[in-house]
Amino acid sequence: MKTDYQLLYPPVIRFGWGCRNETPARLRDLGCGSLPRTMLVCSGSVRRSGLVDALLAELEPVIVAEQPGVSHDPPIAEVDAIARAARTADAQLILAIGGGSVIDAAKAAAGIAPTGLPCAEFYHRGQAVPANALPLVALPTTAGTGAEITMNSVLSDPVADTKKSIRSPYLVPKIALIDPELTVSASPALTAASGLDALTQAIESYLSTGAQATSQALALAAVRLLYHWLPAAYANGADRTARTQVAEGSMLSAMAFGQSGLGAVHGLAHPLGHLLSLPHGYTCAVLLPVILRWNASAKPREFNELATACGLADGAAFIAAIAALANGLGIPGTLAAFQFDRDADYIVANCRSGSMKANPRPLSDQDVRAILRELAP
Numbered sequence: 027m028k029t030d031y032q033l034l035y036p037p038v039i040r041f042g043w044g045c046r047n048e049t050p051a052r053l054r055d056l057g058c059g060s061l062p063r064t065m066l067v068c069s070g071s072v073r074r075s076g077l078v079d080a081l082l083a084e085l086e087p088v089i090v091a092e093q094p095g096v097s098h099d100p101p102i103a104e105v106d107a108i109a110r111a112a113r114t115a116d117a118q119l120i121l122a123i124g125g126g127s128v129i130d131a132a133k134a135a136a137g138i139a140p141t142g143l144p145c146a147e148f149y150h151r152g153q154a155v156p157a158n159a160l161p162l163v164a165l166p167t168t169a170g171t172g173a174e175i176t177m178n179s180v181l182s183d184p185v186a187d188t189k190k191s192i193r194s195p196y197l198v199p200k201i202a203l204i205d206p207e208l209t210v211s212a213s214p215a216l217t218a219a220s221g222l223d224a225l226t227q228a229i230e231s232y233l234s235t236g237a238q239a240t241s242q243a244l245a246l247a248a249v250r251l252l253y254h255w256l257p258a259a260y261a262n263g264a265d266r267t268a269r270t271q272v273a274e275g276s277m278l279s280a281m282a283f284g285q286s287g288l289g290a291v292h293g294l295a296h297p298l299g300h301l302l303s304l305p306h307g308y309t310c311a312v313l314l315p316v317i318l319r320w321n322a323s324a325k326p327r328e329f330n331e332l333a334t335a336c337g338l339a340d341g342a343a344f345i346a347a348i349a350a351l352a353n354g355l356g357i358p359g360t361l362a363a364f365q366f367d368r369d370a371d372y373i374v375a376n377c378r379s380g381s382m383k384a385n386p387r388p389l390s391d392q393d394v395r396a397i398l399r400e401l402a403p
């Protein structure tokens with residue numbers, strides 16, 4: 027476990043049912059005056075839910091530009107469009123209300139807007155995000171990705187056929203307002219995918235080579251909450267207690283993995299999900315039991331601790347329970363769309379990210395192929 031590390035979080039993390047209604051006052055706290063010129067990036071489905079009608083009506087005087095929704099795995103061209111609109115409207119800050127894709131696109135746009143450079147410079151050529159990035163305020167509407175907490179933005183380039191992150195301390199949002207009520211309109215499938223992403227992130231963080239005392243404390247608390255409450259949130263989206271506990275678990279998960287890094291589930295899920303156009307959380311959930319079986323021998327004590335947190339006997343029982351949980355939430359044990367002979371080379375060629383390096387038990391290309399074989403039905 028690491029004993030030399032730095033922690034980096036949004037200066038304000040606010041959690042609570044209904045706290046989205048504090049947004050106007052929070053925007054005024056950012057030092058941009060009483061009417062801060064705000065670019066809004068808001069998911070279309072959240073708008074249609076009516077959950078933010080009152081809030082957006084109150085914000086109308088400060089919204090100077092708007093991007094209505096963002097594609098999944100936001101393409102860098104969409105980030106450029108948001109950054110351009112923010113510059114044209116002379117926006118002082120960006121407000122993101124949505125799931126991980128909306129927040130990731132808004133984060134990247136806020137980071138690059140002051141530079142005038144295209145996103146490709148940052149995504150492909152490693153250009154550094156400047157310190158004068160626009161302030162970003164993030165309101166997540168799914169409980170899962172943790173994008174409102176972390177320093178990375180997951181993007182894609184359809185032309186180059188890639189999906190990967192840009193990372194910078196200057197991409198960390200200035201304020202994360204986590205209102206569990208915003209998640210009540212998420213469908214059972216979205217609740218399962220995003221919640222299992224949060225659970226995967228917490229487990230991978232706990233086992234990661236980058237884990238330290240803080241991240242492990244947060245990750246274990248996240249696993250406990252998500253394991254116990256996800257089924258109830260999935261079964262009844264209107265269950266306020268379950269939605270609150272899952273949102274809190276998601277927040278804790280992000281506070282953990284943002285500091286520790288992840289593991290091979292995320293290393294493989296990015297190219298796999300991109301290749302097969304599958305939701306990120308769904309892809310993670312299919313991979314999770316397979317990778318846990320691979321990792322079990324590397325961290326036996328940690329597996330037992332995870333089991334105890336879930337009220338289970340040992341590491342083997344934990345892996346079986348996680349597989350059963352995912353199955354109960356509609357996740358299959360294999361990927362029907364995955365064809366080993368067609369797809370394995372692409373995954374092997376595109377999986378060597380920081381997440382793979384943080385996995386507690388290294389995987390050779392041959393090991394990756396053996397694991398991918400298990401996913402082919």
Ligand SMILES: [Fe+2]
Pocket residue numbers: 171223224227292306310
């Ligand atoms: Fe994830």
